Amino acid sequence: MRDDGALMAETGGSDRTGPVIEASGLGLTFQTADGPVRALTGVDLAIGRGEFVSFIGPSGCGKTTFLRCVAALEEPTEGRLSVNGMSADAARRARAYGYVFQAAGLYPWRTIAGNVQLPLEIMGYPKAERAERVRKVLELVELSGFGNKFPWQLSGGMQQRASIARALAFDADILLMDEPFGALDEIVRDRLNEELLKLWNRTGKTILFVTHSIPEAVYLSTRIVVMSPRPGRITDVIESPLPRERPLEIRDSREFLEIAHRVREGLRAGHAYEV
Amino acid sequence: MRSFLPVLTVVSAIVAIWYGACVWLNAAWTRDQAARAGEEAGFAEILAGSFSQERPVLPAPHQVAAELWDATVAEELFGRRGIVRTGTLSNRSLVYHAWVTLSATLLGFAFGAGLGILLAVGIVHNRAMDMSVMPWAIASQTIPILAIAPMIIVVLNSVGLSGLIPKAIISAYLSFFPVVVGMVKGLRSPDAIQLDLLRTYNAGRGATFWKLRLPASMPFLFASLKVGAAASLVGAIVGELPTGAVAGLGARLLTGSYYGQTVQIWAALFAAAIVAAGLVGLIGWVERRTLARMGMAR
Incomplete structure (x- = not known):
């Protein structure tokens, strides 16, 4: 943890109070051959340090688009967006976040350790520190001992864990996750959800998590942002009363079911005009 | 087995x-x-x-086989001008002529593959090159090589270049094209997620090229190198035809047809095929080694 001080200063500082991510009146309109498409409109949202915020909604509701705006992979056409107190693009250049995509997207020609090491190589970490960090994050996602395997030798769940390790390898305190477990089966997904919560507790990162599974959103989040399509917008923001420590059984509790019900109602309301 | x-x-x-x-x-x-x-x-x-x-109009297989033996092993081991008696390859042996052609092929292939890779890198990274180079590359391949080869020989001869270099240039002319096409495809093969990932690391063009585009292009590179190597050999042989049939497999083909020596022609054709197969086999071996080291061979 030698370079942490310098890196933190660069990424905006971890002692800063106030929201890590702040959007006001945020909108994005894509120009397509069939005319403009409003992917996102009027998004007002402030996310504080250490929060776990889920974005849920049907496809086309702009949840992924919002995440990509935060990551500066898309440029908003309206409104303001700040990440770590700077513009999204400045935050990207300061390597303020780790991004986990829907597909693991590991390089087939690199070992698991080599894949996890990729961002460290690009960011110019010294060799000894790279090895140490790789060892640490592989331990964190319970992949110790798989460092020398190639991606195709691992199951889909393990590949996705490796891609999470890759996003954790450098000291970004924001983790953006775009349906990371969408392609996995229910059992693996439960296990990874549990591990992700533990990881969040241990690291204290701010996590933005896109999903279209209601139980997943309720189980993981401190806040759930319900979105609806055409145009993509926020219809409800639900604060979760669940404690930070959440065993899988909590999904049978009354509070859990109540929140899930409210999310479902929110999703239905957003869809009402279409039916 | x-x-x-x-x-x-x-x-x-x-x-x-x-x-x-x-x-x-x-x-x-x-x-x-x-x-x-x-x-x-x-x-x-x-x-x-x-x-x-x-x-014969069509020599029998055993005649061609006998000619191949006589013009290689027998000529070099027992011939008056063979390597055993004189210490140098006999100018009547196919080994000598195949080597003359092969050396031009290898030089031309190195030129062509190098040029092809450089052009592909330029095309992928520069929009102006993307729009301008490819049409010319395609146009270059629509000109019959038999028509342009003598021109290249004549032009280069007038500036004092003869022998190996002009043949190698014709060879490169044929072999750069499959390498350009294959490498452009290979360098563009990474999908949007992989490119976005590097963007989230704020990786520059250099890092994107060395860490993603280049390794991703390897399978494409080897496939196009195999095509390029075969084309390269054809180029070297064609380059030997207008030079007055001094040496090389092309020269053997030409003298064979002058004197109606069909057996000699067929033996030279087989020698060319064996050289081409050897080249492609060698590239395949390097490919297997490389991809295995990259963990991409299963």
Whole structure:
């Protein structure tokens, strides 16, 4: 943890109070051959340090688009967006976040350790520190001992864990996750959800998590942002009363079911005009 | 070993068809000879005659094999000008001529592959090159090589370049194209997620090229190198045709056709095929080694 001080200063500082991510009146309109498409409109949202915020909604509701705006992979056409107190693009250049995509997207020609090491190589970490960090994050996602395997030798769940390790390898305190477990089966997904919560507790990162599974959103989040399509917008923001420590059984509790019900109602309301 | 029997079957079938075609194409000559002598050629004579002519329309497989042996091993080991007696390769041996062609091929292939890779890198990274280079590359391949090869030889000769270099340039002219096409495809093969990922690391163009585009292009590179190597050999042979048939497999083909030495032509053709197969096999070996080291061979 030698370079942490310098890196933190660069990424905006971890002692800063106030929201890590702040959007006001945020909108994005894509120009397509069939005319403009409003992917996102009027998004007002402030996310504080250490929060776990889920974005849920049907496809086309702009949840992924919002995440990509935060990551500066898309440029908003309206409104303001700040990440770590700077513009999204400045935050990207300061390597303020780790991004986990829907597909693991590991390089087939690199070992698991080599894949996890990729961002460290690009960011110019010294060799000894790279090895140490790789060892640490592989331990964190319970992949110790798989460092020398190639991606195709691992199951889909393990590949996705490796891609999470890759996003954790450098000291970004924001983790953006775009349906990371969408392609996995229910059992693996439960296990990874549990591990992700533990990881969040241990690291204290701010996590933005896109999903279209209601139980997943309720189980993981401190806040759930319900979105609806055409145009993509926020219809409800639900604060979760669940404690930070959440065993899988909590999904049978009354509070859990109540929140899930409210999310479902929110999703239905957003869809009402279409039916 | 499992593929041994099927391969043997196919080879036997080809040889059988070849022998059949020999009888069909060469019988006329035996009949003419017999008619001139006022005799009627029987089936046995026709059969024997078809396989033993000095200048048959289509030489029999064993004639070509014998010529290949005589013009390589026998010539070098026992010939008056062979490597055993003189210490240098005989200018009558196919080994010598194949080497002359191969050296031009290798030099041209190195030029062509290098040029192809550089052009592909430029095309992928520069929009102006993307729009301008490809049409010219395609146009260059629509010109018949037989038409342009003598021009290249003449032009280069007038600036004092002759021998190996002009042949290598013709060879490069044919081999750069498959490498450009393959490498452009390979360098563009990473999908949006992989490119976005590097963007989230704020990786520059250099890092994107070395860490993602180049390794991703390797399977494409080797496939196009195999095509390029074969094209390169064709280029070197074509380059030897207008030079007055001094040396090389192309020269052997040309002298063979001057003097109606069909057996010599076929032996030279087989020598060319063996050289090409060797080159492609060598690239395949490097490919397997490289991809295995990259963990991409399963």
